Amino acid sequence: MKIGHEQGELWGTALDWSIIFTLVLSASIIVIIIVARVVYHDRQDDAPAVWLHLLSLCLFPILLLFFGNFTVFGYAEQERFCASCHLTMQPYIDDINNPNSNGLAAWHHQNRFSPLGEEACYTCHADYGIHGTFRAKLSGLQDAYAYAMGTYHLPIKMRKPFKNSLCLKCHNDTRLFMSVGSHLDANNKVSSEILNNTLQCTVCHGSAHRLALLKTAGTK
Secondary structure, three states: OOOOOOOOOOOOOHHHHHHHHHHHHHHHHHHHHHHHHHHOOOOOOOHHHHHHHHHHHHHHHHHHHHHHHHHHHHHOOOHHHHHOOHHHHHHHHHHHOOOOOOOHHHHHHHHOOOOOHHHHHHHHHOOOHHHHHHHHHHHHHHHHHHHHHOOOOOOOOOOOOOOHHHHHHHHOOOHHHHOOHHHEOOOOOEOHHHHOOOOOHHHHHOOOOOHHHHHHOOOO
16 A cells, blocks of 8 residues: 555555544544534533534644644655645656766765655755754745745745755765865865855765756746
8 A cells, every 4th residue: 555655665654644644633523523513403512512522622633733743744854745846846856866867966865875765855955953944844835835826936046055064964974975085174174165165065066956957847
């Protein structure tokens, strides 16, 4: 059984179950409200009706708030979520899955140099910690709003340049990275030019995405 997964991926992650449970809770609330209104339409003070109201208007909504938020925030980290804005993001999704792409994103994603998987976009674009997560989700909400309202412009651009720290969160101190002399200073520490973004990673390693693919996107 597969729900929203690519071929070969198994169903049954925490997000999958959260989606199912959220849908079941939502349906249960609606059903209970209807039952309470129909069966006890003139006896709303009866004990069974009060319990049904308690379930549908208090207990179940509290559970729904928890699982609903987990589902929304979890789904927002998925590649399929980014791809849902197909007029703007589909070229990027096509790029990272294109075996002929020489972009950094495709190289990392297809070779699984870091634990990207279904969260490839989020893993590279979200910074460390709760603050990084919050900023990434807030930015995503702004992008989703612009897409829904049709106020975006192509080609889309990042609000701020891609920071080296987003690369370093995986590469820093790794054997391969530290073996490259241009990454280091005279003390064999990571170069300050890399740390402070004076020299961006993409200058030497090329762009993350093949921007030519943007020609296949919709126009605005």
